[in-house]
Amino acid sequence: MRQFPGPLLLAALLTAAGLLLTTARSASSPIRFEFQAIPFHLENDLTPARNAPESMPGGVALFDYNRDGRADIFFTNGAPIATLKKDEPKYRNRLFRNDGNGAFTDVTEAAGLAGIGYDMGAAVGDYDNDGWPDLFVAGVYHNTLYHNNHDGTFTDVTAKAGLDRSQDPEFGPLWAVAAAWVDVNNDGLLDLFVVNYMQWKYDSKPLCSFQGQADFCHPRFYKGLPNQLFLNKGDGTFEDVSARWGIREHVSRGMGVGVADYDQDGKPDLFVPNDAFYNSLFHNLGGKFEETAFPAGVALPEDGSFVSGMGLDFRDFNNDGYPDITFTALNNQTFPLFLNTGRKTFREVTTESGLRTLTLRMAGYGVGLYDFDNDGWKDLFVARGHVSSLPQPGLEIDQHNTVFRNPGASGKWLALTEEAGLAARPPARHRGCAFGDLDGDGRIDVVVTALGGDAEIWMNRSEHTGHWLDIALEGTKSNRDGIGAQIKVVTKAGAQYNHMTTSVSYASSSAGPVHFGLGAEGRAESVEIRWPSGMVETLSNVAGDRVVKVKEGKR
Amino acid sequence: MPSGHETTPIIYLKVMRTALLAALLTACALGQEAAVEQLFSGALEAQQRGDFALAAANYQQIVKQQPGFFGAWANLGVVLVRLGRFDEAIAAYRSALHLDPSNRALQMNLALAFYKQGDLRQAARELGELHQADPGNPQVATLLGDCWLRLGDPQQALLVVAPIAAAHPDDLDLAYVLGSALIATGKSREGLALVERVATQKNNADAYLLAGKTWLKIGDPDQAMPDLEAAAKLNPALPGIYTLRGVAREGTFNNDGAEADLRKALELDANDLEALVHLGAILYTKRDLASAKTVLDRALKIDPSSLFGIYEMALWKSASGQLEGAVRDLETVVHRDPNWMQAHVQLAALYYRLNRPEDGLKERQIVERLSAEQQKAEAGGARGH
Numbered sequence: 001m002r003q004f005p006g007p008l009l010l011a012a013l014l015t016a017a018g019l020l021l022t023t024a025r026s027a028s029s030p031i032r033f034e035f036q037a038i039p040f041h042l043e044n045d046l047t048p049a050r051n052a053p054e055s056m057p058g059g060v061a062l063f064d065y066n067r068d069g070r071a072d073i074f075f076t077n078g079a080p081i082a083t084l085k086k087d088e089p090k091y092r093n094r095l096f097r098n099d100g101n102g103a104f105t106d107v108t109e110a111a112g113l114a115g116i117g118y119d120m121g122a123a124v125g126d127y128d129n130d131g132w133p134d135l136f137v138a139g140v141y142h143n144t145l146y147h148n149n150h151d152g153t154f155t156d157v158t159a160k161a162g163l164d165r166s167q168d169p170e171f172g173p174l175w176a177v178a179a180a181w182v183d184v185n186n187d188g189l190l191d192l193f194v195v196n197y198m199q200w201k202y203d204s205k206p207l208c209s210f211q212g213q214a215d216f217c218h219p220r221f222y223k224g225l226p227n228q229l230f231l232n233k234g235d236g237t238f239e240d241v242s243a244r245w246g247i248r249e250h251v252s253r254g255m256g257v258g259v260a261d262y263d264q265d266g267k268p269d270l271f272v273p274n275d276a277f278y279n280s281l282f283h284n285l286g287g288k289f290e291e292t293a294f295p296a297g298v299a300l301p302e303d304g305s306f307v308s309g310m311g312l313d314f315r316d317f318n319n320d321g322y323p324d325i326t327f328t329a330l331n332n333q334t335f336p337l338f339l340n341t342g343r344k345t346f347r348e349v350t351t352e353s354g355l356r357t358l359t360l361r362m363a364g365y366g367v368g369l370y371d372f373d374n375d376g377w378k379d380l381f382v383a384r385g386h387v388s389s390l391p392q393p394g395l396e397i398d399q400h401n402t403v404f405r406n407p408g409a410s411g412k413w414l415a416l417t418e419e420a421g422l423a424a425r426p427p428a429r430h431r432g433c434a435f436g437d438l439d440g441d442g443r444i445d446v447v448v449t450a451l452g453g454d455a456e457i458w459m460n461r462s463e464h465t466g467h468w469l470d471i472a473l474e475g476t477k478s479n480r481d482g483i484g485a486q487i488k489v490v491t492k493a494g495a496q497y498n499h500m501t502t503s504v505s506y507a508s509s510s511a512g513p514v515h516f517g518l519g520a521e522g523r524a525e526s527v528e529i530r531w532p533s534g535m536v537e538t539l540s541n542v543a544g545d546r547v548v549k550v551k552e553g554k555r
Numbered sequence: 556m557p558s559g560h561e562t563t564p565i566i567y568l569k570v571m572r573t574a575l576l577a578a579l580l581t582a583c584a585l586g587q588e589a590a591v592e593q594l595f596s597g598a599l600e601a602q603q604r605g606d607f608a609l610a611a612a613n614y615q616q617i618v619k620q621q622p623g624f625f626g627a628w629a630n631l632g633v634v635l636v637r638l639g640r641f642d643e644a645i646a647a648y649r650s651a652l653h654l655d656p657s658n659r660a661l662q663m664n665l666a667l668a669f670y671k672q673g674d675l676r677q678a679a680r681e682l683g684e685l686h687q688a689d690p691g692n693p694q695v696a697t698l699l700g701d702c703w704l705r706l707g708d709p710q711q712a713l714l715v716v717a718p719i720a721a722a723h724p725d726d727l728d729l730a731y732v733l734g735s736a737l738i739a740t741g742k743s744r745e746g747l748a749l750v751e752r753v754a755t756q757k758n759n760a761d762a763y764l765l766a767g768k769t770w771l772k773i774g775d776p777d778q779a780m781p782d783l784e785a786a787a788k789l790n791p792a793l794p795g796i797y798t799l800r801g802v803a804r805e806g807t808f809n810n811d812g813a814e815a816d817l818r819k820a821l822e823l824d825a826n827d828l829e830a831l832v833h834l835g836a837i838l839y840t841k842r843d844l845a846s847a848k849t850v851l852d853r854a855l856k857i858d859p860s861s862l863f864g865i866y867e868m869a870l871w872k873s874a875s876g877q878l879e880g881a882v883r884d885l886e887t888v889v890h891r892d893p894n895w896m897q898a899h900v901q902l903a904a905l906y907y908r909l910n911r912p913e914d915g916l917k918e919r920q921i922v923e924r925l926s927a928e929q930q931k932a933e934a935g936g937a938r939g940h
Contacts, residue, residue, distance in 0.1 A: 295907055302874065332808045332810070351842055357842075394809025
């Protein structure tokens with residue numbers, strides 16, 4: 001006869017089982033990050049008056065500025081709010097060279113990237129197709145274009161490039177928060193789209209308070225600004241074509257820009273989340289954009305209310321070949337997720353994906369859709385934190401970052417915070433974040449900024465990750481970075497899609513190559529690349545767990 | 556009002572002295588009426604020890620014997636007020652005033668009798684005469700202002716109290732009436748400063764409640780929260796406190812706290828329309844659509860014309876795929892309240908979803924106009940994300 005344990009023994013067994021389960025659950029979290037410090041403190045010059053720019057920095061860019069094969073890190077930084085001029089070393093923007101083995105060296109001075117103004121966003125792109133990544137820095141009343149000199153240094157070419165006009169005759173001084181490099185006319189030259197936020201002036205600003213203490217005003221107190229589009233003329237200069245291309249007429253409060261060809265017509269489109277206003281979806285007609293957010297169904301989330309749209313990613317998360325959209329917002333607004341129907345419209349799936357319930361109490365800025373566990377499905381990382389500077393009942397101002405695991409073909413998304421190791425640091429008001437493989441291990445790492453706090457490097461230490469494949473593009477007829485190129489990878493498990501862009505997240509710029517998780521498959525049956533030039537190239541039987549370099553038209 | 560403005564004891568003593576003098580004079584002059592004097596003394600004693608019924612009986616006996624006895628009429632009015640027999644008290648005061656028409660103290664007592672009876676129009680008439688005679692009297696102005704407020708004429712209240720407020724900076728009752736009048740006439744922030752001062756200095760739940768309610772009305776739940784918390788702490792039985800705090804909590808992203816408050820409010824009053832609609836909104840936000848529908852149905856059954864109820868039901872219909880129905884509801888909302896920007900925003904989105912871009916564009920243009928107007932109107936103050 002079978003013997004059952006007595007009550008005491010049973011209790012002991014249950015306890016042991018519980019412990020085992022707890023340990024197993026923690027260890028088996030599909031995505032795990034490990035914190036690594038980096039000596040950068042984001043100085044926003046928080047003043048008692050709570051000027052709007054003080055809540056907005058800062059961006060981060062991952063890019064291999066010295067072409068040594070390792071992604072380096074650039075941070076934007078603030079300045080005294082009254083002068084908007086960096087007058088102390090603590091306000092310098094910072095460039096950290098990735099020396100490998102987790103070591104980063106501050107090379108800001110040598111590189112000439114300290115900056116001069118109150119800076120916000122960063123956008124990386126090789127605008128002159130010389131093979132070396134250049135850097136655009138967006139800021140309050142002042143943008144900067146840095147040309148890469150190929151020797152570890154940069155030159156400020158803003159004026160030479162014709163990008164130094166930050167005073168608009170109609171709207172006054174412009175405050176840019178983000179930018180994207182994108183070849184809007186597919187002429188092989190990267191153009192520049194600058195996201196402008198709102199009309200703020202130090203001397204004539206609204207003052208808002210909470211329980212007698214000043215705090216940041218709602219954006220509705222400020223008038224918006226138009227975004228700008230600069231066409232690359234190929235001679236190191238740019239032409240402002242905002243009006244001609246249908247951008248200038250749309251005045252709003254832009255917070256970021258994502259680049260993707262959502263209708264697969266071969267021309268890159270732009271999505272701009274706006275703060276407390278309709279989002280903008282600029283459909284590229286070739287020579288002009290039409291704003292089509294309402295007909296496409298992405299002007300507003302499903303509640304039909306204005307939300308504080310922040311950072312975004314414009315990328316296919318369900319592997320159907322059509323770029324989808326997600327963006328961050330504040331508490332009670334969710335992080336909406338829009339599914340591209342393939343018919344030039346989007347359908348919001350925040351509720352049915354489970355993200356509504358998971359994100360309703362969260363606020364976020366930076367965001368990115370990357371396959372962190374290399375299972376073939378892109379997950380969602382959010383740099384979380386609120387706008388407000390004062391604690392309020394029921395509202396978390398400082399928040400932990402969270403990664404949401406994509407369930408794949410079916411099921412609900414899963415929020416991983418403590419489980420993913422992201423509670424290893426105190427909560428903060430996180431802002432920008434950028435993505436890339438900092439240690440070359442095939443797992444996407446994240447660098448996050450925190451308002452008035454230390455930056456955080458989150459090294460991806462996920463165990464049991466799948467195989468991976470990174471595609472490093474080099475355009476010849478297309479722009480050299482291959483920005484806008486669409487890649488389809490087919491394994492035995494199915495097809496998945498991604499495209500080349502550095503414009504991801506909030507005020508930030510992420511590093512190539514284009515990353516794919518292959519899951520259990522060690523190789524891809526095919527890799528199809530659709531270049532912005534229109535050329536289509538296909539690679540067959542590509543081994544995984546490596547970076548494959550593809551030069552346009554050379555295979 | 557935060558306090559009762561009890562003028563009775565002062566007037567009572569004055570009246571008593573007058574009555575006694577009158578009684579003695581009468582007795583001396585006539586050399587008689589010892590019995591009346593005895594009755595009067597007995598009435599005063601009874602009045603002093605709180606036996607108002609006996610005092611009233613004695614005074615009534617006196618005025619029956621001597622209808623010209625001013626003091627007895629006056630005191631009879633006082634004790635009848637204490638007995639809650641306002642009609643008889645008012646009649647007694649009127650008889651006394653007939654004998655001494657210029658007696659302001661007695662007219663104040665008459666006004667108070669009307670005020671306590673709830674006949675605010677009559678009270679205002681008496682107080683108006685007193686105010687005309689003595690415009691700088693803070694007590695009269697406070698009571699008269701309060702009457703106008705309760706009669707729904709805050710502009711009149713403002714005219715009465717505003718001119719003398721500066722002369723009486725420490726009179727918290729006057730400040731409260733002035734603050735209330737300012738709030739009611741649209742000068743919310745000026746009024747809030749006064750009402751919050753009264754709330755803090757008098758630790759008064761009603762004042763905290765009014766302040767919290769006003770912050771909510773001007774769209775600042777963050778500021779409303781501490782006032783409503785203080786009101787609830789001082790007097791948890793304050794009518795409407797759970798509803799208001801629930802609404803404030805909802806506005807400060809504390810949906811769980813808001814839901815608890817609103818459910819509590821509905822326990823106390825199942826027909827609390829505001830609590831029902833806000834609870835429906837919270838349940839909708841949580842996408843508990845079935846429960847939201849139940850609650851909103853109940854709200855619209857109580858008041859089918861509730862604009863907020865119709866609006867929330869439109870959101871529910873939109874989330875439930877009933878787009879045409881949602882549009883109809885929102886069209887009702889914007890027809891009745893053309894400046895409800897959020898309804899226009901939602902309507903614009905729905906028109907596009909229903910392939911009516913021209914209508915959508917019109918709504919967007921309205922939203923842009925309203926946004927511009929809002930920016931113009933808001934010189935700063937409210938906060939929040």
